[in-house]
Amino acid sequence: MDNYMMWSPILLELSIAVSGEQELGKLVKKAASAFLRKLNCVHVSVLQDNNGCLEAIYVVPRVTLKNPAYYELIGEFERKLQQEKNKNVIVIEKDVQYYGFPLRNFGLFILGRNVPFQDVFLKELLPVINMLAQNCFAKFDADMKRRAIEAEFQKERHLLREIIDTIPDLIIYKDPKGVYKVANKALGKYLSLLPEEIIGRTDWDIHNKTDASFYRDASQKVIESGSVQRYERLIKCHDGSPVPFETIKVPLYDAEGTCIGTVAVCRDISERVEAYKKIQTEKQWREVLFKNSTNAIVRVDCNYCIEEINNSFSKLFGYKIEKVKGKNLNSVLMGEKCTISRYYTQVLLSGKEITSEGTHYTKEGLPVEVMIRGFPIIIDGELLGAYMVYIDITERKRQEEQLKYLSSHDQLTGFYNRGFLEEEMKRLDTPRQLPLSIVMGDLNSLKLINDVFGHQKGDRLLIRAAEIIRSSCRQEDLIARWGGDEFVILLPQTDIKTAEEISLRIKEKCDSQKDGLAQVSIALGCAAKNSVEKSIWQVLKEAEDRMYSNKLMHAKSYRDTVISSLKVALMEKSMETEEHAERLKEMCRKIGEGMGLSIQQLNTLELLAVLHDIGKVAIEESILMKPGPLTEGEWGKMRKHSEIGYRIAQSAPELSHIAEYILSHHERWDGKGYPQGLKGEEIPLLSRILAVADAFDAMTNDRPYRKAMSREEAIAELKRNAGTQFDPDVIDAACYIMSSARDKGTVLLSRFENRS
Structure with a gap:
């Protein structure tokens, strides 16, 4: 039997009924061929019967693969052989060792050596062999499926390993005892350990005691609670540097629901931590800037x-x-x-x-x-x-509004300025605004007030004039300061009669104020535009001409007012009294008469006698009223009064003719006077007469710092200074008059008639 099994080929036929589809037939053939190659087939023959069923005949000369299905099949054949051997064995040829077994009347199963294929009635074997082959193939198919599943599992396991090794995060699986079972290659980047080096170890083998205890407790908490744990912690790397990690740890369960450990995913959050710090720093900066801006x-x-x-x-x-x-x-x-x-x-x-x-x-x-x-x-x-x-x-x-206001207004009076009014005149020069009237005014003697009392008082005079004009006009009237002392009032939709009424109101209010030299006096003129053809600039010129006409008409009256006011101002500012002025005026006139001056010269000399010290109104009262001697600095200021008086007289047309005399009234005959150092007859005669008369009156009247001299003492002092301080001829005339030698007046007159 052993020889029979060792050397006898086995004839198997696999008759597999499949559908007529060629692709499926090819698949079956391929599967059968693969199976028999495992059994070292030496012959494969595929037949097609009349019914369209696929038939395959395989000859196996020697069994070299111990396939379980094969042994099971042979065992089945051997059992049947023992049962049928004695009565069913048919020997076809003596020289050929083989047996034929009728199987359940389906045909013969041939077993032996050198089986003559042509003598085998294949059709008889098909039903039986089909059943045996199906059993054998089914067992082989199960074995191959198992092998395929194992191969697929290994493939998937390899793929899973590749996947977790490519993930930059640390992936760790530990069993319930804390033993590392799985770890990816990212572990080596931070701990210098390969995955295979950590497998089988615990946290106590890798980390310090504190960290190991923490990780153990965290894993235990996950296992016991069954919940996901998330935490951030610094992990000390192989180079000693701490790296912040965010860890997510979850429990892992098997198919029966038993917890078989924990899986941890640890992510390096260094960049996130740095970004967070940067954001926090920027946030703090923003908060500081926000709160303290x-x-x-x-x-x-x-x-x-x-x-x-x-x-x-x-x-x-x-x-x-x-x-x-x-x-x-x-x-x-x-x-x-x-x-x-x-x-x-x-x-x-x-x-x-x-x-x-x-x-x-x-x-x-x-x-x-x-x-x-x-x-x-x-x-x-x-x-x-x-x-x-x-x-x-x-x-x-506020500053912009102020600049805007100043660009169109006069800062002192609050009126519009000339530039603004000119633009308004252009804008309002339309038929709709007719009749359009203009009033022009000129503030009298503003320059004189500025020179005599200073610009502050001149400004106050301007402000008072502006108040009078404003209170006399209507709300809609446009008032502008046209020049230094000129005003223009633009009256849209106003006839000449109304304009004249406004002018009259202004004049009446000026006259009602009594303030001496600082009294407001405005020369006014008005004109009106009643037709489109007439230029508004022509109307302005007419108003200006009428204003100057009125100014000239009242010049004499105003001049008298100015002179009177100057006298009052001088008396108030200096120690001079009205009695002194009258004495000086009388003495100057007598000396002038004695020297043969004309009536016009005498009138001028009298005015000079009253106003020669007008410059003192600009000198500090502390100097003017000082009871003791003046210092050098104070004398310097005092000597300025001649020049100041000269400028005052020059600024007032009513006084301009005495300006030179005022300037020279402190010059000396010997040239040692001031301010120009004139000598002898370079000094105007009226100034020389005034100097003698003023000196005599000063010596014969009390002063705060000395008592008055007698008449004789004063005359002697004058004579002593003749030819040095005073003109000798003026001294002779003055002394003659003062000595009451009135009977020699005609002789005196003849002596000085050529000097006049």
Whole structure:
């Protein structure tokens, strides 16, 4: 039997009935061929029967593969052989060792050596062999499926290993005892350990005691609670540097629901931590800038409701965050007056920056002029709110308004200036404004007031004149300061009669004020435009001409007023009295008469006697009224009064003819006087006469610092200074008069008639 099994080929036929589809037939053939190649087949023959069934004949010369299905099949054959051997064996040829077995009347099963294929009735074997082959193939198929599953498992396991090794995060699986079972290659980057080096070890083998205890407790908590644990912790790497990791640890269960350990995914969050630190630093900087900015800043949400305000905002508008948080910013700062602000709000919340200026209101309702800058907060394309910056420009606005005002107004009087009025004249020169009248006024003796009393008093005179003009005009009238002492009143839709009435009101108010030299006196002239053809500049010229005509007409009257006022001013400012002025005037006239001066010269000499010291009105009273001797510096200031008096007289047409005499009244005959150092007859005669008369009156009257001299002593002093300080001829004339030698007046006159 052993020889029979060792050397006898086995004839198997696999008759597999399949559908007529060629592709499926090929698949079956391929599967059968693969199976028999495992059994070292030496012959394969495929037949097609009449019924279209696929038939395959395989000859196996020697069994070299111990396949379980094969042994099972042979065992079945051997059992049947023992049962049928004695009665069913058919020997076809003696020289050929083989047996034929009829199987259940389906045919013969041939077993032996050198089986003659042509003598085998294959059709008889098919039903039986088909059943045996199906059993054998089914067992082989199960074995191959198992092998395929194992191969697929190994393939998937390899793929899984490749996947977890390519992940940069640490992936670790530990069993319930904390033993490492799986780890990916990322472990080597941080701990210098390969995955295979950590397998089978615990945290106590790798980390310090503190870290190992922490990881053990975390794993135990996950296993016991069955929940996911997330934590951040520094892991000390192989180079000693701490690296922040975020760890997610989850429990792992088998098919029966038993926890078989934990899986941890550890991610290096160094970049995130650094980014967070940077964000926090920037946030702190923003908070510092926000809170301490000198500009008022408020943060609003996408509905324009207040989220945060800084200290400057509270200081500027008076609100505290507790009172306004959540409220609409417009309603807080503007109330019902925020129409334009709502427009800018819509623009801002559309994602655009805004810049504007406007008036907002404090908690107390006070207006504040602010520049507004709005910056939308957009993150990932989503509008989250905005920052609003308010810069207080109240002072700037005030200055701008002041500059605007000054550009069109006279700063002193508050009237419009000439440039503005000229533009208004062009604008109003239309038929609709007819009749259009113009009043021009000139403030008398402003230059004189400035020179005598200083510009402060001159300014006060201008202001008083402006008040009179303003109070005499209507609200709609345009008043301008045309020049230094000139005013123009533009009267749209006003006839000449009304313009004259306004002029009369101005004159009456000026006359009602009595203030000596500082009394307001305005020369006025008016004209009107009644037709389009007439130029407005022509009307202005007519008003100016009439003004100067009126000024000349009243010049004499005003000159008398000025002279009277100057006298009063001089008496008030200096120690001179009206009696002194009268004495000096009389003495000068007598000396002048004795020297044969003309009536005109005598009148001029009298005026000079009264106003020669007019320059003293500009000298400090402390110097003028000082009871003791003056210092050198004080004398320097005192000597200026001649020049000041000269300028005063020059500035007033009524006094200009005595200006030279005023300038020279302190010159000396020997040239040692001041201010020009004139000598002898270079000094005007009237000034020489005044010097002698003034010296005599001064010596014969008390002063705060000395008693008066007698008449004789004074005459002796004059004679002693003749030829040095005084003109000798004037001294002779004065002494003759003072000695009451009236009978020699004709002789005296003849001596001086050539000098006049």
